Amino acid sequence: MNEIINAFFEAIHLLVTLDPEVIEITLRTLYISITSTVIAALIAVPLGGYIHFRKFRGKRTIINIIQTLYSMPTVLVGLLVFLLISNRGPLGNLELLFTPGGMILGQTILVLPIIAGFTILALSGVKEEIRDLALSLGASEIQAIQTIMHEAKYALLGAIILGFGRAISEVGVAMMIGGNIRGSTRVITTTMSLETSKGNVELSIALGIILLMIALLINLVLNHVQER
Amino acid sequence: MNLLEIQNISKQYEGKKILEDINLYLEKGSTLGLIGPTGCGKTTLLRIIDLIETPSSGKIIFNGQEIPKTKKERIDIRRKIGMVFQKPIVFKGTVYDNICYGLKIRGEDKDSYQDKIKYLLDALGLFDYEYRDASTLSGGETQRMALARALVTDPELLLLDEPTANLDPQSTEKIENFMEQLRDERETTVIIATHNLIQGQHLSDEIAILNKKIFQIGKPEDVFRKPKSRFVAEFVGVRNVKKGSSRRVEEGLALIDVGAINVYSSAALEGDVYMSIRPEDITISQSKVETSALNEFEGEIKEIKDSGGILDLKIDVGEVFSVYMTRKSFADMGLTIGSKVWLQFKASAVNVFEV
Numbered sequence: 001m002n003e004i005i006n007a008f009f010e011a012i013h014l015l016v017t018l019d020p021e022v023i024e025i026t027l028r029t030l031y032i033s034i035t036s037t038v039i040a041a042l043i044a045v046p047l048g049g050y051i052h053f054r055k056f057r058g059k060r061t062i063i064n065i066i067q068t069l070y071s072m073p074t075v076l077v078g079l080l081v082f083l084l085i086s087n088r089g090p091l092g093n094l095e096l097l098f099t100p101g102g103m104i105l106g107q108t109i110l111v112l113p114i115i116a117g118f119t120i121l122a123l124s125g126v127k128e129e130i131r132d133l134a135l136s137l138g139a140s141e142i143q144a145i146q147t148i149m150h151e152a153k154y155a156l157l158g159a160i161i162l163g164f165g166r167a168i169s170e171v172g173v174a175m176m177i178g179g180n181i182r183g184s185t186r187v188i189t190t191t192m193s194l195e196t197s198k199g200n201v202e203l204s205i206a207l208g209i210i211l212l213m214i215a216l217l218i219n220l221v222l223n224h225v226q227e228r
Numbered sequence: 229m230n231l232l233e234i235q236n237i238s239k240q241y242e243g244k245k246i247l248e249d250i251n252l253y254l255e256k257g258s259t260l261g262l263i264g265p266t267g268c269g270k271t272t273l274l275r276i277i278d279l280i281e282t283p284s285s286g287k288i289i290f291n292g293q294e295i296p297k298t299k300k301e302r303i304d305i306r307r308k309i310g311m312v313f314q315k316p317i318v319f320k321g322t323v324y325d326n327i328c329y330g331l332k333i334r335g336e337d338k339d340s341y342q343d344k345i346k347y348l349l350d351a352l353g354l355f356d357y358e359y360r361d362a363s364t365l366s367g368g369e370t371q372r373m374a375l376a377r378a379l380v381t382d383p384e385l386l387l388l389d390e391p392t393a394n395l396d397p398q399s400t401e402k403i404e405n406f407m408e409q410l411r412d413e414r415e416t417t418v419i420i421a422t423h424n425l426i427q428g429q430h431l432s433d434e435i436a437i438l439n440k441k442i443f444q445i446g447k448p449e450d451v452f453r454k455p456k457s458r459f460v461a462e463f464v465g466v467r468n469v470k471k472g473s474s475r476r477v478e479e480g481l482a483l484i485d486v487g488a489i490n491v492y493s494s495a496a497l498e499g500d501v502y503m504s505i506r507p508e509d510i511t512i513s514q515s516k517v518e519t520s521a522l523n524e525f526e527g528e529i530k531e532i533k534d535s536g537g538i539l540d541l542k543i544d545v546g547e548v549f550s551v552y553m554t555r556k557s558f559a560d561m562g563l564t565i566g567s568k569v570w571l572q573f574k575a576s577a578v579n580v581f582e583v
Contacts, residue, residue, distance in 0.1 A: 129317045135280050137330040138307035138381065141299070147329075151320055 011205035022203070026210055029187040032100055033168040036107035041160045044112050048119025053145060063120060069113035074172025081106040081177050098179040106173035111163035118159030122152040154225045161222050168214060231256040231417045232277070232385060237286035239272055246272050248441040250286070257414035261432030261448070262421040265463065268439040270421035271314065274387045277419065279306045291384070307334060310378030314390040316370035318362035323354065323373055326362045330381040341380060348376035353402045368399025375403065388420040392427065407431050425464060437463060456581045458502050467550045469504045474580065481575060488546025492522040495580035502581050507540065507552040509577040513570045514561060521572040529567045545571060
């Protein structure tokens with residue numbers, strides 16, 4: 001028990017003294033997760049919008065598939081991206097394996113369905129009459145879609161934040177694609193996994209606290225946004 | 229000049245007929261009341277006129293020009309039409325944001341509309357509401373705001389779909405007063421769809437009775453006094469509708485055989501007809517009287533209903549007629565159920581319409 005308490009104080013020490021390794025890992029984690037969330041959002045929000053606003057055969061099926069992919073195992077995405085970007089894979093010559101770029105690709109794929117799915121949900125939350133109202137007041141189709149997006153903006157932001165939450169907390173893709181290389185691809189989750197198995201729990205606890213703080217911050221922002 | 233011409237508009241949806249062969253002509257500055265029961269196609273017709281929906285067949289001519297097919301040109305026309313929906317609905321933001329929506333999407337400068345916005349809010353009883361969160365307004369306030377939102381861009385044609393359905397009496401009155409003013413200014417052409425006959429009659433120059441197709445169109449008093457079909461008669465609450473067979477007996481006079489009795493009418497229609505007589509046009513006496521009324525029948529009081537001071541008597545003269553009478557004359561005459569009475573009404577008070 002004492003050991004745990006000591007480790008906890010040691011972790012606080014690492015945080016308070018802004019330990020360079022802790023800072024470096026945290027910044028890299030944020031960089032990779034934010035970049036993949038932004039890329040995923042740029043694809044998934046328009047995609048979700050397209051699926052929502054268009055009527056086509058198999059729409060329900062596509063939405064079901066997207067929803068199923070919410071709980072896609074991270075190691076499965078890791079495997080998929082590994083096969084894609086390994087030397088013998090179709091994207092092998094991009095040399096993305098064991099680089100932050102590869103990790104961004106993997107996390108983008110991981111969070112795409114979440115953002116797309118919740119975009120569809122956010123847009124369905126806007127009353128159908130809003131479109132008619134916009135048109136009746138002289139909006140073009142495009143302006144009506146912009147208006148609906150605007151009405152759903154807080155819910156859309158919620159979808160993106162949810163995607164970010166999944167990206168930053170996952171370990172499968174980061175480990176399999178990044179390889180946990182010190183000074184290059186090491187992120188919070190992979191470091192915690194490795195350091196804990198080595199018995200170096202102080203660093204793990206310190207990083208765990210940071211991860212929790214980020215989760216708390218996300219939750220606060222999400223709550224604030226949804227209250228609006 | 230006609231601002232709007234609707235020619236042979238029909239609409240089917242999933243094989244179901246919603247509108248059949250609608251023809252309407254609206255003079256610039258006039259107000260048309262589109263009246264019909266719930267589900268009669270009012271909303272669909274307004275949506276077609278507002279170019280939100282397309283008809284299955286027929287054409288619309290706006291300002292002498294047939295509605296074009298291209299999206300761009302359709303928007304240009306849609307921007308000259310304003311609509312207020314039955315269900316009060318708002319965009320996120322303030323009342324001011326909502327009212328400015330139409331200006332914003334047209335790329336107009338909001339600042340040059342400040343006086344107009346103030347005027348509309350005042351006229352609709354929403355003084356000082358600009359910076360309220362629109363989602364906190366009551367249904368009545370929302371609907372008044374919706375009217376301001378539709379009018380700020382000065383539409384040539386204003387469509388109102390049951391604008392006061394389910395509203396508090398105060399908001400209804402404010403909207404009606406405003407609509408009266410708008411009608412009297414004769415600058416905006418208005419179509420107001422309502423199931424409320426009194427409102428439709430009160431606010432419109434002409435009314436059209438709609439139930440999938442237009443049954444009758446004309447000045448309110450004509451439609452109410454002289455319904456041309458059984459549907460209109462029943463819808464506008466005409467009583468004493470009887471079916472019979474009419475034949476001319478002399479110049480300007482016909483006799484209608486409705487079974488147990490024969491009724492004189494000054495209408496020219498012959499053959500199978502419906503006739504109606506307004507309960508207030510029938511007089512009652514205790515004995516046969518010398519009168520100019522050609523129709524006089526003896527009968528018996530079967531039922532007495534009190535409808536707010538006026539008594540509604542059902543009198544059986546072979547056919548049952550509904551007759552209105554004040555409580556005072558009822559008491560003076562000492563009538564009761566089973567009393568024998570005579571009914572009189574003029575041939576010219578009998579309204580006749582086709583089967």
